[in-house]
Amino acid sequence: MGDQLAQGLVCRPMSRSAATPEKFAPAPVPATRDLNRVRKAAAECRACPLWANATCTVFGEGPRDARLMLVGEQPGDQEDKLGKPFVGPAGKLLERALQEAGIVRDEIYVTNAVKHFKWTPQGKRRLHAKPNAREMAACRPWLNAEVIAIRPKMLVCLGATAAQQVTGAPVKVTQARGGTLDTEWGVPALITVHPSSLLRSRAFGNIEEELAKFVADLKKATQ
Numbered sequence: 001m002g003d004q005l006a007q008g009l010v011c012r013p014m015s016r017s018a019a020t021p022e023k024f025a026p027a028p029v030p031a032t033r034d035l036n037r038v039r040k041a042a043a044e045c046r047a048c049p050l051w052a053n054a055t056c057t058v059f060g061e062g063p064r065d066a067r068l069m070l071v072g073e074q075p076g077d078q079e080d081k082l083g084k085p086f087v088g089p090a091g092k093l094l095e096r097a098l099q100e101a102g103i104v105r106d107e108i109y110v111t112n113a114v115k116h117f118k119w120t121p122q123g124k125r126r127l128h129a130k131p132n133a134r135e136m137a138a139c140r141p142w143l144n145a146e147v148i149a150i151r152p153k154m155l156v157c158l159g160a161t162a163a164q165q166v167t168g169a170p171v172k173v174t175q176a177r178g179g180t181l182d183t184e185w186g187v188p189a190l191i192t193v194h195p196s197s198l199l200r201s202r203a204f205g206n207i208e209e210e211l212a213k214f215v216a217d218l219k220k221a222t223q
């Protein structure tokens, strides 16, 4: 395994004083393949409104020579607080699925389509809200920088938002699942579900069945 990238920046509430709610400059992506520099620049990004209600930018993590890059939708509540991707309940399920698929998490790069947590309040809880097309477009330059820096052999899109961000077009996961789509980087993108959908299937008592299908999809990414 190559050098491990720096693991997240210290999470801190971003300053609201410099906010200009109506005007958003493009994402300040530096022209470099040095991912640590890109990560530091992303920590200051205000290219869409999502930074204002989040604790910090949650950038991707993983080794520089990762062959697989997994792309989720956006950080969740715990990821936002810890500044690390996939550390909440869906992340734990992803970890289990990776193990069952024979994939070592420390050898892959894990990131999200959008780097700030979008949420709506419900009592004391912060409920996930789906990023809109404008927010996704504003955030795509960061994913582009990650793909160019890592140059993975395969991208794995976890859910429809990730698939759209990676391929540049809407994707019906139910139809495309288990197959690959082309990307502008010349790297194939395997389509599968987001692990949070497995958590929802728990309510219907069929999580093991859905987990087995997810593991089968992940195995295809290593072939």
Ligand code: SF4
Pocket: 027, 042, 045, 046, 047, 048, 049, 050, 051, 057, 114, 115, 116, 135, 138, 139, 140, 142
């Ligand atoms: S979600 Fe992406 S584009 Fe929007 S402020 Fe955060 S890092 Fe920047």
